[in-house]
Amino acid sequence: QSALTQPASVSGSPGQSITISCTGTSSDVGSYNLVSWYQQHPGKAPKLMIYEGSKRPSGVSNRFSGSKSGNTASLTISGLQAEDEADYYCCSYAGSSIFYVFGTGTKVTVL
């Protein structure tokens, strides 16, 4: 099972919006509304930012939003802030044989 495809890096200036794509297949992203997104700062454990495609856990800023179209999920960060600089990973359920597959990861840089 191949990893989901994410851009290696995305950058933006403070206050701007950026979008990170996560492309899978009809066997994972396209089949289930079970995409989650994780933020990881250097040397830290990942943190859940979005679950079930577009839902935000309690305590996560509403500047983070998720969506899906076909086999591609997206994470949008609006009003970019310095603290958003981190690695971001998507993850999708892929059925009862594969279970879960992560994306390749995207480094977000705040210019």
Next chain:
Amino acid sequence: VQLVQSGAEVKKPGASVKVSCKASGYTFTSFDINWVRQAAGQGLEWMGRLNPSTGHIGRGQKFQGRLTMTRNTSIGTAYMELTSLKHEDTAVYYCASGGDSFDIWGQGTTVIVSS
């Protein structure tokens, strides 16, 4: 609500490693415990999951035959054992609880495989 993992390990190739993950602040049997690893400078890799209530497990195909996941419900602790270690198993190993997402993460356990 937190997951606290055991400390770093250094193992020789061919050996086994067992990492623990202690849950607190919630009912241990309510959510699956997943194991995810990350090699240095690399991405996240899902390894397997354990249902603490039933003991039912699911493993990634890559880890079939080498990965064992168990739990002790009386002390709210899950365990991950990886056997026949190779150099490429050197990574930070995380436990994470949740349903179909990984809501709470442990702090990570560094496992180094070196001869």
